[in-house]
Amino acid sequence: MPAARPFVSLTTDFGAAYTAICAGVVYSIAPAATVLVLSDEVTPYAVAEGAMLLRQALPYLPPGVHVGIVDPGVGTPRLPLAIETGRGDLLVGPDNGLFVPAAEELGGVVRAHILEDRSYRLPSVSATFHGRDVFSPAAAHLALGVDVAELGPPAVPLPLDVAPPETGGRALTAAVLYVDRFGSVILNAGPGDLAEALGDLEYGAALVARVHGTGGPAAEPVVFAETFGSVAVGDPLLWVDSSGHLGLAVNQGSAAARFGLGRDGTVTIGLAD
Structure with missing residues (x-):
């Protein structure tokens, strides 16, 4: 120092x-x-x-x-x-x-x-x-x-205890890392995981988010977007946040409230039918 x-x-x-x-x-x-x-x-x-x-x-x-x-x-x-x-x-x-x-x-x-x-x-x-x-x-x-x-004596630090993302069946399942002060839900997955599950997506691609173990909606359409303003006010989106994680957000709203998600939640992202 x-x-x-x-x-x-x-x-x-x-x-x-x-x-x-x-x-x-x-x-x-x-x-x-x-x-x-x-x-x-x-x-x-x-x-x-x-x-x-x-x-x-x-x-x-x-x-x-x-x-x-x-x-x-x-x-x-x-x-x-x-x-x-x-x-x-x-x-x-x-x-x-x-x-x-x-x-x-x-x-x-x-x-x-x-x-x-x-x-x-x-x-x-x-x-x-x-x-x-x-x-x-x-x-x-x-x-x-x-x-x-x-x-003191040496030690090996414990890893962060968060479930890794899962890909399979043309879907990505990811644990919630945290909910930010805007109500946006940051997931333990990145764009590479999304591409592995769903292939290369263009912005504007129609997706479906399914939440698990909450009182929120079982499934809701979301748009893969570059930024919040890419969708109408009140609409949900999936985006890549500034640290490289995927997140669910609502333009000028709370994704946590909309989807009934907290830090113990899990989300599955798939392609819209």
Whole structure:
């Protein structure tokens, strides 16, 4: 990390006040650091949503120490980790798959170590606020130049637990990764998966989206479109979002509400009859 002005980012599902406490801990240990709150608005407990935000955002941030805290397993045997990436970034947070997609965008995982050494924690560690007591102090010490291996023994980070896309029977089935603030539903599939299932599609192709295990409509026509304004206001579309994932959206509306989808949903896309 640059000695004169280390960079630390924070991404949490905490909201502003608890995230500010974490920033304060970083500043108290590394007062020269630049600390950016990337987001404190990740949907509570939505690990995949946090993972996708980190994957999309971190390549555009300066190399540094990036804290991610979406941690429904806080206080359980899940491990606290620091991960070094090929670009040189250090990712600090729970070992629940939150960082692996971002690490892959940053040159891959070079090494990972458990945050075990109490020298790099606060003196008193709460069972439910590891963001303040474990992750933020570790991040600050790493920003000051402590080698990641000094924090504890090596580990292999867990992958993000999201079902992979399935292709077959002229259809693509994909799990929901997250729902954004506009109600657009981002799927765990990309344009390559769509082409494998349905062949090369032109924009404007007529498709059918079928949702599973929800109270939404069993099937609804959608258009494969380049952007929201390609369809009429209120109409649904399938598009490729800025991070390369497929998504269901409604022009100036909520696809989550229209299709009855949440983060545990699954969608099958097929060609219209």
